[in-house]
Amino acid sequence: MNIPHRPRRNRKSQVIRNMVEETSLSVKNLIFPLFLTEGNNKKIEISSMPGIYRFSPDEVLKEIEACMNLGIKSFAPFPHFEENKKDKFATISYSKENYYLKTISEIKKYFPETCIITDVAMDPYSSDGHDGIVENGEILNDETLTILGNMALAQAQAGADMVAPSDMMDGRVGYIRTILDDNGFTNVSIMAYTAKYASSFYGPFRDALDSAPKAGDKKTYQMNPANKREALIEAELDEAEGADFLMVKPALAYLDIIKMLKDNFNLPIAAYNVSGEYAMIKAAAEKGWLNGEKTMQECLLGIRRAGADVILTYFAKEYAELNN
Numbered sequence: 061m062n063i064p065h066r067p068r069r070n071r072k073s074q075v076i077r078n079m080v081e082e083t084s085l086s087v088k089n090l091i092f093p094l095f096l097t098e099g100n101n102k103k104i105e106i107s108s109m110p111g112i113y114r115f116s117p118d119e120v121l122k123e124i125e126a127c128m129n130l131g132i133k134s135f136a137p138f139p140h141f142e143e144n145k146k147d148k149f150a151t152i153s154y155s156k157e158n159y160y161l162k163t164i165s166e167i168k169k170y171f172p173e174t175c176i177i178t179d180v181a182m183d184p185y186s187s188d189g190h191d192g193i194v195e196n197g198e199i200l201n202d203e204t205l206t207i208l209g210n211m212a213l214a215q216a217q218a219g220a221d222m223v224a225p226s227d228m229m230d231g232r233v234g235y236i237r238t239i240l241d242d243n244g245f246t247n248v249s250i251m252a253y254t255a256k257y258a259s260s261f262y263g264p265f266r267d268a269l270d271s272a273p274k275a276g277d278k279k280t281y282q283m284n285p286a287n288k289r290e291a292l293i294e295a296e297l298d299e300a301e302g303a304d305f306l307m308v309k310p311a312l313a314y315l316d317i318i319k320m321l322k323d324n325f326n327l328p329i330a331a332y333n334v335s336g337e338y339a340m341i342k343a344a345a346e347k348g349w350l351n352g353e354k355t356m357q358e359c360l361l362g363i364r365r366a367g368a369d370v371i372l373t374y375f376a377k378e379y380a381e382l383n384n
């Protein structure tokens with residue numbers, strides 16, 4: 061046959077396939093989210109996220125040490141709080157008694173070379189389970205900013221390297237930037253949850269934190285999954301307000317958004333491979349319907365190929381173990 065162009069020649073051996081590989085993925089690109097809980101000696105598996113746990117502060121130090129030995133250096137801790145610690149204004153989020161803040165300081169004391177990315181949003185501390193203050197069923201924007209500012213400052217004081225507002229209130233990046241700067245934390249970065257969609261994929265995370273909304277949904281602040289151009293508006297605002305990273309969340313159903321932000325902005329792009337995306341692969345693998353390890357690697361590679369510089373993923377440790 062006369063076939064002058066045979067793309068298969070570039071796939072004929074592993075050496076050549078490796079040589080022409082366009083996308084690379086390494087543990088350097090991964091951020092490992094961690095769930096914390098108060099107390100001692102606790103490591104409680106999340107039933108909808110096999111292999112993922114809520115750790116008490118003593119246990120999380122061991123987990124971080126194990127991850128560091130695998131080359132994972134960036135962590136995004138999220139706090140679980142008992143219902144009786146929550147109130148309408150998330151007061152505990154910036155209180156000196158907050159075990160989450162104390163744990164951040166401990167982690168940075170024992171592992172100063174880590175990058176610790178803290179979560180700024182009211183939901184884990186809110187008796188309403190929303191990311192902002194709820195009044196008559198409405199989520200108040202500007203009143204919420206005050207609380208987010210207090211929270212971000214407390215996290216910076218505790219030693220966070222980056223704060224990551226996941227709340228989707230308008231103006232929060234600029235508001236937090238100003239508060240950090242006014243208090244001397246010009247070096248603390250902001251990883252903005254820029255295009256965060258009102259997604260069904262967050263279910264297992266809400267199980268992990270017991271943080272589901274008590275009433276209503278998050279559609280007045282998180283984005284409509286049908287919308288793409290709106291992500292450009294959010295990204296322009298976050299960039300102008302001083303964000304250091306732009307994040308897209310979830311990742312797999314939003315690869316076009318990752319690519320669009322990558323093409324239009326020069327800031328590093330983060331993608332959050334969320335809890336439901338983890339749970340789906342784990343569930344199918346448990347049933348023997350998919351090869352979990354290979355599917356996971358393919359998904360992470362796809363997120364990178366779409367343009368993510370960094371990926372927050374519950375698979376980080378497993379990936380590191382497989383590729384060490």
Ligand code: PBG
Binds near residue numbers: 226266334
């Ligand atoms: C809330 C927050 C959520 C996640 C990260 N921060 C859930 C939500 O918005 O309800 C989800 C992460 C995941 O599903 O892995 N501020």
